[in-house]
Amino acid sequence: MLLEKEAFFVDTLLHYLCVNFTHLFSMIQNIRIAVDAIVFGYQNGKLYVLLIQQKFGTSETYWALPGGLVGNDEPLKEAVQRELREETNVEVNYLEQLYTFGDDVYRDTRNRVISVAYFALVDSSKLSIKADTDAEHAQWIEINQIPNLAFDHNKIVQKAIERLKAKLTYQPIGFDLLPKYFLFSELETLYCTILEKEIDRRNFRKKILSFGFVEETDKISVHNTGRPAKFFQFNTKKYNQLLQEGFHFEIKFA
Amino acid sequence: MLLEKEAFFVDTLLHYLCVNFTHLFSMIQNIRIAVDAIVFGYQNGKLYVLLIQQKFGTSETYWALPGGLVGNDEPLKEAVQRELREETNVEVNYLEQLYTFGDDVYRDTRNRVISVAYFALVDSSKLSIKADTDAEHAQWIEINQIPNLAFDHNKIVQKAIERLKAKLTYQPIGFDLLPKYFLFSELETLYCTILEKEIDRRNFRKKILSFGFVEETDKISVHNTGRPAKFFQFNTKKYNQLLQEGFHFEIKFA
Numbered sequence: 001m002l003l004e005k006e007a008f009f010v011d012t013l014l015h016y017l018c019v020n021f022t023h024l025f026s027m028i029q030n031i032r033i034a035v036d037a038i039v040f041g042y043q044n045g046k047l048y049v050l051l052i053q054q055k056f057g058t059s060e061t062y063w064a065l066p067g068g069l070v071g072n073d074e075p076l077k078e079a080v081q082r083e084l085r086e087e088t089n090v091e092v093n094y095l096e097q098l099y100t101f102g103d104d105v106y107r108d109t110r111n112r113v114i115s116v117a118y119f120a121l122v123d124s125s126k127l128s129i130k131a132d133t134d135a136e137h138a139q140w141i142e143i144n145q146i147p148n149l150a151f152d153h154n155k156i157v158q159k160a161i162e163r164l165k166a167k168l169t170y171q172p173i174g175f176d177l178l179p180k181y182f183l184f185s186e187l188e189t190l191y192c193t194i195l196e197k198e199i200d201r202r203n204f205r206k207k208i209l210s211f212g213f214v215e216e217t218d219k220i221s222v223h224n225t226g227r228p229a230k231f232f233q234f235n236t237k238k239y240n241q242l243l244q245e246g247f248h249f250e251i252k253f254a
Numbered sequence: 255m256l257l258e259k260e261a262f263f264v265d266t267l268l269h270y271l272c273v274n275f276t277h278l279f280s281m282i283q284n285i286r287i288a289v290d291a292i293v294f295g296y297q298n299g300k301l302y303v304l305l306i307q308q309k310f311g312t313s314e315t316y317w318a319l320p321g322g323l324v325g326n327d328e329p330l331k332e333a334v335q336r337e338l339r340e341e342t343n344v345e346v347n348y349l350e351q352l353y354t355f356g357d358d359v360y361r362d363t364r365n366r367v368i369s370v371a372y373f374a375l376v377d378s379s380k381l382s383i384k385a386d387t388d389a390e391h392a393q394w395i396e397i398n399q400i401p402n403l404a405f406d407h408n409k410i411v412q413k414a415i416e417r418l419k420a421k422l423t424y425q426p427i428g429f430d431l432l433p434k435y436f437l438f439s440e441l442e443t444l445y446c447t448i449l450e451k452e453i454d455r456r457n458f459r460k461k462i463l464s465f466g467f468v469e470e471t472d473k474i475s476v477h478n479t480g481r482p483a484k485f486f487q488f489n490t491k492k493y494n495q496l497l498q499e500g501f502h503f504e505i506k507f508a
Contacts, residue, residue, distance in 0.1 A: 054276070076356040
C-alpha cells in the first residue's frame with residue numbers, strides 16, 4: 001500500500017491537474033463499471049432475495065444488492081461471482097446476465113457508475129444455512145418485505161422479478177429453487193407464489209407430468225398432516241435429451 | 255483544446271505518476287465503456303445489418319458495428335443513438351438492449367472496453383435511401399455476406415440474430431421490418447428468411463389473420479406477375495388493445 005507522504009503527493013498532483021486542465025480531463029471517460037447480483041431463493045411458499053447491509057458516510061445504513069466494481073483484468077461473470085462470495089459467502093455456479101443499468105446518470109450520487117446486473121436461483125436448502133452464518137452482513141429478505149434499497153437497487157430487483165416470472169413459463173427454472181426431492185404440491189405453490197396468482201392445479205400437474213422429465217420417486221413425505229405424499233425429482237438428463245430433440249418447455253396460465 | 259506546452263506538461267506528469275506509483279494506479283479502475291448498435295433491415299427476401307468501415311492504425315480497414323465510447327453524462331440509450339446518427343446518419347427511435355460484452359478482457363486489444371450492445375429493426379423502405387447517401391462510410395450488408403468484423407463484433411451480430419429469431423415467435427416484430435403496406439407473401443418470406451427454414455404458409459396465414467391485427471387493405475399490387483394481390487397492414491392500435499386484454503402473440507413452427 002501507499003505511504004502517507006506518497007499518497008499526499010499524488011493527491012496534490014492530481015488535484016493540480018484537475019483544476020488546471022479541466023478541459024483535458026472532461027475529455028477523458030470518467031465512468032466506473034460495477035456488477036450486482038440478484039440471487040433468488042424459495043422456501044415454504046415464500047420467495048427471497050439475498051441482500052447485504054452497506055454503510056455510506058457516517059450514519060446511513062442501507063440494504064443493497066451484493067456487488068461492486070469490476071477488476072481491471074476480471075471478466076464480468078467472474079466479478080459478480082467474486083463479489084457474491086466476498087460479501088455473502090454464497091457460491092453460485094451460474095448467473096445469467098439480466099440488464100445493464102446506465103441510463104440514469106445519477107444512480108450513484110458519488111460517481112457515474114454503470115452496473116451490469118446478473119441473477120441466479122439457488123436451491124432452497126441453502127437458505128437456512130446462510131441465514132445462520134452471515135446473518136449480520138447478508139440476509140435472505142422476503143420479496144414482499146424488501147425495504148428501500150441503496151442506489152436504484154429496488155428497480156433492479158423489480159426487473160429481475162419480471163424476468164423470473166416470464167422465464168417460469170418457458171423454462172423449467174422452478175426446479176432450481178426447490179431441493180432435490182420435492183412434493184408436487186410444493187412445485188405448485190412455488191408457481192403460485194412467483195406468478196402471484198392461483199393456478200389450475202389439476203391442469204398444471206397433468207401438463208408437467210406429460211413432459212416426462214419430472215419423476216415420481218419412492219420416497220414418501222412423513223411430515224404432511226394429510227395423507228402421505230410421494231416425493232418427485234427433476235431428471236436433468238431427460239430434459240436435456242428432450243431439448244436436443246427440439247422440445248420446447250411451455251406452460252400457459254389463463 | 256490543449257496548447258502543446260500544456261499537453262506536454264500533463265503528459266510528463268502523468269508518466270511520472272504512472273512510473274512511480276504503479277501500485278496506486280493498479281488499484282484504480284481502468285476500463286472504458288462503449289455502446290454498439292446492431293440495426294437490422296430487410297428487403298426482397300434478404301436480411302441486412304448496418305455496418306461501417308473503421309480504420310485502425312495506418313493501413314488496416316475493418317468493417318465494424320456502429321458504436322463508440324459513452325459520454326460522461328450521457329445515458330446509455332442516448333449514447334447509442336448518437337453514435338448511430340454520427341456514424342451512419344440513421345435515426346432510430348427505439349433500440350433494445352441486447353447484451354453487455356465484458357467477459358473477454360482482450361476483446362479490444364488497445365484497452366479494456368466493455369460494450370453494451372443494442373439492437374433495432376428498421377423499415378425496409380429506409381434501406382435504399384441510406385445505401386445512397388452514406389455508401390462510403392456506412393453500408394447495409396446482407397447477413398450471409400458479413401466479413402470478418404473488428405473486435406468481437408461477429409459474435410455480437412450472432413447474438414443479435416439469435417435474439418431476432420427468438421423474438422419473431424413471441425412478438426410481432428416482423429412488421430417493423432416491412433413497409434407500411436405489404437403483401438402477405440412478403441411477410442411469409444420474411445419469416446422464412448430470418449428463421450432460415452420453410453414454414454407452412456397456409457397455417458401461417460390462417461394463424462396470423464386469426465389474431466385480428468393484420469388487416470387487408472383495398473390497395474392492390476400491380477407489380478406482381480401472377481394474379482393481383484392485396485396489400486396488408488399492421489394495426490398497432492388493435493394490437494396494443496389486445497395486449498391490454500392479456501393477449502399473448504405466439505407462432506410455433508414445427
